[in-house]
Amino acid sequence: MSPNYDYIIAGAGAAGLSLLWHLSESSLSDRKILLVDRSFGVRSDKSWCFWDHDHPFSDWSAKQWSRLRVVSNDIVYSESLRQLRYHCLQSSEFSSRVLSRAKQSRTIDLLESDIQEFGRVNSLPCVSTDDGTFTAPWIFQSVFPKPGSTRLPTPLSLLQHFRGWEVETDHNLFDPEEAVLMDLDTLQRGGLTFFYLLPFTPKRALVEYTLFSAQPLKKRDYDEEIQNYLKRTFDLDDDHYTILRCEEGIIPMNDETPADNPIPGILNIGLSGRSAKASTGYAFSRIQRHCKQIVESLETDRNPPPLSGSPLRFRLYDLLLLYLLKHDVPASRQIFHQLFSQNSLETVLRFMDEKTHPGEDLSILASVPPGPFLHAIFQLRHRLKSELF
Secondary structure, three states: OOOEOOEEEEOOOHHHHHHHHHHHOOOOOOOOEEEEEOOOOOOOOOEEEEEEOOOOOHHHOOEEEOEEEEEEOOEEEEEEOOOOEEEEEEHHHHHHHHHHHHHHOOOEEEEEOOEEEEEEEOOEEEEEEOOEEEEOOEEEEOOOOOOOOOOOOOOOOEEEEEEEEEEEEOOOOOOOOEEEEEEOOOOOOOOEEEEEEEEEEOOEEEEEEEEEEOOOOOHHHHHHHHHHHHHHHHOOOHHHEEEEEEEEEEEEEOOOOOOOOOOOOEEEOHHHHOOOOOOOOOOHHHHHHHHHHHHHHHHOOOOOOOOOOOOHHHHHHHHHHHHHHHHOHHHHHHHHHHHHHHOOHHHHHHHHOOOOOHHHHHHHHHOOOHHHHHHHHHHOHHHHHHHHO
């Protein structure tokens, strides 16, 4: 194994593997690449959801749905999507496919080793591991929040935390043609709280309990709520289903401004590169967009950019919603209720993906209660002024 590479990717999660895949599909596929992580063991502990009409990983999805449901205030909103499809990609499938391709490549080395730190050696960025130090003109890392710096909580910091069970029942119960995007009719526990349900077959589904709050719960609290949801929603007792696997995670939601990396030549990607949308936590599609930007820059001998920030109007929307999610949960729940009841689900998805035009934004904003947003504008007036000017 050489100590010098063209590119080093530190971290084999969604971002690192996505970048490796995009590089292997580009004109840079002959470059020497090192992928380093503590372990390349394939784990089935995550599912990544995204919506699109044409996505490079659509064929790898465990399932895709053309109909979505939202439940709020005892009302069900169900809609068939016209152009988009909602996808669930499981980490085990994604990892095994990308790593299998990497193992067959003559230009990609895989190193299982603990990463100690990042720095510079002989004017090149480097990564130090338990098995040596390696250099490259560019290192892309998703291991640490920011090499050489400390991430501090921001005034609007929240966590999206969740735990899910993939269950198999002993009788047909689920509608595999319709996914539940949000079921808000559950006890709001210290923050906006909801379930979502992804049915793969009439007997098998992923049910996930999600909260936007400051602190995660204990594992038994999530499990108890999932058990209660299955009983309440489907009259399903625990002796009539089997838990096939569990998944859990924590995604930061905050108003942090991306900072320049203090170590030149090292670029943050994934959650370390602020790929999660501040007000929703969705990250997978944003990771793909960043990977494309990186590869396009490298192909034209330009410095790869940090993830491009959201357009100004979407940054302002995120700030206001983050404030309400943190300080006014009842208003937040009502906002989501109005959002889904007054707009098509496809429009809401495009809005969350920052693909609506200003006219559509105005229509969406007119559909939600104005009072909480006016209060948030007043409370955040100094921050909003700094964003605008």
